[in-house]
Amino acid sequence: MKECQCEMPDFIALTKENSGHGATVLFGYQYALSHHADYIFQTDSDGQTLPEEFEQFWRQRHTYDMIIGYRRNREDGLSRKFVTKVLKLTIRMCFGVKVSDANTPFRLMKADTLRENIGLIPKDYNLSNVIIAVIYEKKKLAVKYIPITFRSRQGGANSINFMKIVTIGIAAVKDFKMINQIIKGDEKNA
Secondary structure, rough: HHHHHHHOOOOOOOOOOOOOOOHHHHHHHHHHOOOOOEEEEOOOOOOOHHHHHHHHHOOOOOOEEEEEEEEEOOOOHHHHHHHHHHHHHHHHHHHHOOOOOOOOOEEEEEHHHHHHHHHHOOOOOOOOOHHHHHHHHHHOOOOOEEEEOOOOOOOOOOOOOOHHHHHHHHHHHHHHHHHHHHHHHHHHOO
């Protein structure tokens, strides 16, 4: 990434100490917002998504506050599919909203809308992608889900195991209750 930066002056490779996925995502969002981005696109670096599928998102950027890539025909294992289904059900129960794919790592967001809502997310929150999708659905913002290809991991190591998923899940339910109150408070103040 640093080598690409030398060849492409508009490309900026950021590095930071590892603080978990959610905190890193929030760091990237905050960086983009503080540098006056109009749109923020997020994808993971493990090669599971296809860059050529971005074009359909970009073409619709003016119409939606967020466009989320819905992972169809996932090739990342049964345990990951199971976790996504449980998460979807938990979100429905905790927030009363339907989110097709809350934690997908392929999304395009209008910066202005994200700027208005990012303050609702606790600092260094582990499930930032999830809670952003929930906030947008809860507030009935313009969200579109587009099916994307989701291959098996092409690079990097999976840092999540079953016990870690269970631990994150238990913490998430507690956090969801607290965040739901924050969102409700924000809606009352709007």
